[in-house]
Amino acid sequence: MISACHLYPDLLNLYGDRGNVIAFQKRCQWRNIPVQVINKSLGENMDFNKYDFVFLGGGSDREQNLIAADLMKRRDQFKEAVENGLVVLAICGGYQLLGRYYLTGDGRRIPGLDILDLYTRAGDTRLVGNAVIEMVQDGRRVKVVGFENHSGQTTLGKIKPLGKVLYGKGNNGRDGLEGARYKNVFCSYLHGPLLPKNARLTDYLIRLALRRRDVDLELKPLDDIFEERARAALLGRLGLKAN
Structure with a gap:
């Protein structure tokens, strides 16, 4: 059985990000892969x-401060699990929390969990709109679609991005990079929510979660005709070819 944990669902659910957990759970269940979702909060x-x-997921500044303090007590165990292959999807505010710090507009430096080599600073304008990145999944280049809405601007240190921006602003609107990837940790500013819009990415995370259990399973294909049509329609509107 896959054990999935949704952290702080009562506090972090901006832009329907709960849909990421639902998509992960459903695509397991449709294949008769046992999955248990555990909700954990403060x-x-x-x-x-x-x-x-x-x-x-992501939340307001007040909620993120509460969560940062709570997670800091468990930081060492969280980092150990990450180093041992835990699959993590962190969106927006959750992404920022995993970094070294967040620099506010008035110059205050709010410590992060320092699990990933990156930092975020408050920007003057929001980066909003449809976005497309190209990322590598199991050796294949795949276009991933979503919607970004953030004012924080993230800079990566010695860590790989999740992908290259094909359309939109990405981490900071300057370097052409989006998100971050370290081992089995996937970070992104893409809402939408992300996984229902990108079935192949969801399946990639499921395969990684199974491998953490030493199960190398060939996932049964699902009928994704509506998901792929929606994805292709968005890519077409943005002048990009589907892959």
Whole structure:
């Protein structure tokens, strides 16, 4: 059984990001892959070594500050699980929390979990709109679609991006990069939510979660005709070819 943990679902659910967990769960269930989703919030016990997939979404500044303080108490265990192959999807504010720090507009430096080599600073304008990136999944280049809406501008250190921006602004509107990737940690500013819009990415995360259980399973194909049509329609509107 895959053990999936949704962190702080009561506090981090901007732009329907809960849909990422639903998509992951449903695409497992449609293949008769047993999956259990565990919700964890402030003050609750968490054992990251027991999970195969963790989702961390975005929220307001107040909520992120509460969560940062709560997660900081579990930081060492979280980092250990990441180093041991835990699959993590972190969106927007959750992405920022995994970095070294967040620099506010008035110059305050808010510490992050320092699990990933990156930092974020408050920007003067919001980066908003449809976005497309090209990322590598199991050795294949795949276009991933989503919607970005953030004012934080993230700069990567010695860490790979999730992908290259084909359309939109990405991490900071300057370097042409979007998100971050470290081992089985996937970070992105793409909402939408991300996984329902990108079935192949969802399946990639499922395969990685299974491998964490030492299960190398060929996933049964699903009928994704509507998902692929929607994705192709968006790419076409943006002047990009589907792949």
